[in-house]
Amino acid sequence: MASRQKRKTPKDPNAEREAARYSRPIASREALLRLLHDAAEPMSYDEVAAALEFTHEDDLEALRRRLKAMVRDGQLLLNRREGYLPVDSENLVRGRIIAHPDGFGFLVPDEGGGDLYMNPREMRALMHGDRIVARITGVDRRGRREGAIAEILERANSTVVGRIAVESGVTVLVPDNKRIIQDVLIPNEYLEGARDGQIAVAEITDQPTYRRQPVGRVTRILGDRLAAGMEVDVAINSHGIPSDWPEAVERETAAIDDEVAAADKKKRKDLRKLPLVTIDGADSKDFDDAVYCESKWNGWRLVVAIADVGAYVEEDTALDAEAERRGTSVYFPNRVVPMLPEKLSNGLCSLNPEVDRLCLAADLRIGKDGTVERIRFVEGVMRSHARLTYDDVANILLHGDQNTRERFRKVVPHLENLHGLFKTLLQARRRRGAIEFDSTETEIQFDDDGRIDSIEPVERNDAHRIIEECMVTANVAAARYLQKHKMPALYRVHNGPEGDQVDELRTFLSERGLRLAGGSEPGPKDFSRVLEEAANRPDAYLIQTVMLRSMQRAVYQPDCTGHFGLGLDEYAHFTSPIRRYPDLLVHRAIKHRLNGGKPRNYSYEHEDMVRFGDHCSLTERRADEATRDVEAVLKCQYMQEHVGSEFEGLITGVTSFGVFVVLNSMYAEGLVHVTSLPKDYYHFDPAGHSLTGERSGRVYRPGDPMRVRVTRVDIDERKIDFDPATDGDEGGKRKADGGVGRGRSDRKTASKKKAASKKKAASKKKSSSRRRSRKKSPAAGKAGAQGSD
Known part of the structure; x- marks a missing residue:
């Protein structure tokens, strides 16, 4: 056996770890990153090997594999001249793409920090979930950092599920996942018998580029769109959830x-x-x-x-x-x-x-x-x-x-x-x-036909x-x-609101006579105190909603930084x-x-x-x-039977294009478009989360009761449209001069009445939409808040 040669390596903080794991340890990833970061320019493989004084064949092969793995994981970038450079230099950021149904997207950095806006042109070559290295190209007109593709590290979608559509002799698969914004072109020889309107799974044979949409081959026909249980099969395939056990x-x-x-x-x-x-x-x-x-x-x-x-x-x-x-x-x-x-x-x-x-x-x-x-x-x-x-x-x-x-x-x-x-x-x-947010969890009950x-x-x-x-x-x-x-180990970490989130929340609360203490870093007690003060106010629902939306999502990470929502310093x-x-x-x-x-x-x-x-x-x-x-599709199917019916509801969200309403008795959410509101010119106040009629003074805010009529249900888009039940003052009863509506008490009363009739025949199948996750989580609502543990 050849004797181990003397090798010069950068000062390696993990040399002991590498020696414990490998018979012929080489420089750790951290040491290689430091070497490349300190270099005056990108280094080739031969230059890295020379800097480490590697000549033994085993060492050279191990180095090649480690550099390749670091490129795969997004720690390094290999440029066109075959030079390696660390991703944290040259304005490079690695992360995962979150696509928006409207065509643009964001890169969420692996190392944290602000997201990068990806314009529609860049998104033409990407799909939701892809991991890339992006180059920071500047700031857009809204002040957001903007990025462009430097390297695609990993494609997230090897298959896509959706509806087969044939138009003018061209066949495409329209993805069920609305974040996959490109239709998949299906050549006729790859249709495998799939017909117009059927739900199918397609394997992506060619990923999208700037000039070409993705191309695929049908690998499985799931069936007709409205078949019982189809919504679960679609969700499993659409989101890439493994459901079959390998041999x-x-x-x-x-x-x-x-x-x-x-x-x-x-x-x-x-x-x-x-x-x-x-x-x-x-x-x-x-x-x-x-x-x-x-x-x-x-x-x-x-x-x-x-x-x-x-x-x-x-x-x-x-x-x-x-x-x-x-x-x-x-x-x-x-x-x-x-x-x-x-x-x-x-x-x-x-x-x-x-x-x-x-x-x-x-x-x-x-x-x-x-x-x-x-x-x-x-x-x-x-x-x-x-x-x-x-x-x-x-x-x-x-x-x-x-x-x-x-x-x-x-x-x-x-x-x-x-x-x-x-x-x-x-x-x-x-x-x-x-922090304890007041929310209503629901349970979906099915009949013997799975509806x-x-x-x-x-x-x-x-x-x-x-x-x-x-x-x-x-x-x-x-x-x-x-x-x-x-x-x-992995810890369950929930960080508190930061920076702009705190400032915006504090501004919103101060306009309503409430004060969020705690300075630039308010703690759980400060949030809980505000919720207690607001508990009996007519606008309690609105205040809770805004506070909930200021929270970050709980994640898994190896650094134990505590759980803000639970008020704990350590949590796993x-x-x-x-x-x-x-x-x-x-x-x-x-x-x-x-x-x-x-x-x-x-x-x-x-x-x-x-x-x-x-x-x-x-x-x-x-x-x-x-x-x-799945819940959205099931609720749409359920509401199809109630088109034309009227229900009492609660406004849960307000946007520039209308108000979202959840029905008290069915817990299905739909949109009352601004054009369906009583005739007026409506002004949207994003800070106040309200829509105000210019002439009538009607104000629509989360927490207001509203009686609506079901006018349209679109299962493909998972959308339910409502109209106000009358064109009078059924909704938006709060006036601009400060009058208030009834708040959330109507919703609670409806919940109690509905709970009294909860017992059903033994033949009915029950299933909770949260089941085990409810049992283990000490709370509900947005992840990481009161009880997403």
Whole structure:
């Protein structure tokens, strides 16, 4: 074997890491970036190798691969002269394209900072989701940084789903995803029997360029547009959600035993006698958490046991690769696309009652003020002592139902302890100022033909909140444990509003006599105080809406910077590894440390977590967009049967072209176009979020009641059009001189009336549009606010 040659490398802050991972370590990515950044001009491959004094064939090949990977990941750019330069120089920015249906788009930088505006000409060569390196070309007339394509790193769309349209002998596929702004040209020889009007999937054979639209080949015909269940198939294909299991995954799954093997229980803490229970919705099938509480230590002992998914989904397996690719389970109103095969999600990893299951448990000591005083994690084997629904818990704790209490008499004392702990944790939540927005969640109910039967509000009670607070507490414990031991991991991060968002919000509130304290960086307590002050005002809905829109979206990242909405300094997702890949990564990090591992010999490092965080945040957004699309289509189908009918509604949004109204009884949203409002000249005030009639003085604002008539439903565009039910003062009752309408009380009254008729025949199928995500999230509304944990 040739002796290792002496090599000169830049001062490498990660040399020890590289030496631990490779038998012949070369310069780390960080060192290469520094070398290229300090160079006077872009360096060729030969020049980089010479600077490092590499001559050994293995070193040269490793360097070539690393430089190629850095170009692929957008860290480096290879120019036309075959020179490498770092992307953070030469006004270059790498990121992902977010397309707008009107033809323009934005590049969202990987490293944060302001978005780059991409004009329609640049967008002709791009599709939604593409990753590119852009060159900053200047500032447009609206003061936005503008970019142009420097390099396309990754194409996001290998297939597109949409409607086949034939015009003048030319066949195109009109994408269902409105952010894909180019129609896909389908040559006749690639139609594969697809007919005009059918929904099909096309493989992109030629990506778009500045001069040519994308070209594709039909690979699958989904069927007719209005077929039952078609909306879910379209969403799955349109958003690129993996739904079929690769053969390698099926082979690995088949090899797993149906029951927990005796050997797997060894060297684990035996928790089977601890009366852990699961509390879930009535239609849940995957139970990934169980809880137990006792009054102890002048406070509480809380045990949160989570299914040990990592015991079955190991690194570098097909199961792991597929779970990472999916990122999350996707819960449609009438179907689930799981992250893990059913054998695991509903079987071995589901904490079903009276069977042994492997778990990773957080055993926590909580003080009487709600502070977590001791954190201990254990790998255990457990046995759920009861499977309870939220209704069961509510009947036991809130309604005193003797039949239910007798049925679960063995665990009633522990449930009462949980209720006592919940009250303590709730007080702690309020003290730290966690933001709580008032919102209405809905549940879609279907008939036997798979059509919407009704849309009902979801009634939440202390039973839901008990589990939410327990899960939040366990998530905080996981984050603190990982921080303490400096393990590379993913944290759930929600940053507060910044810069212009704060200034605009403060201006809006001051005009309404409200003050947002906290200076340039207001905290959660400052937001909560404003919400409390506005709670009983007629314009409370408008104030809440504007504050909600000022929030950023919660994301996954390896830097623990806290969760603004929950008012927490540390937060990670630990409690749902069956349905979220970040939770599985957190489990692996905790188990590595429990088994004596250190950060330096962990199989993941910080840059891996950066990649995981970006991917998991993307798959979460993908799932949210897909479920919203399905719900929008279902509601459009439902409202088609009600064209011409009149309903009471609530204005939820105001734009220059009209007002958006949500129906009180059906929770479907539609647009009252400005031309349908009573005849007048209307002026839009973006700061005041209002539309004002010049002559009549009518003012339309979010939170105003409005009676409307359904006039048109477009399923393809997912749009519902309303007209005011009369041309009198039914809507816009607030006058410019300061009179106010009734606000949100009408909506709440309608919700309560509707909730009273919630029980349906047993034959009707129920499905929640949030299901498991509601159980785990301590809030609702825009991601990252009160409860998008």
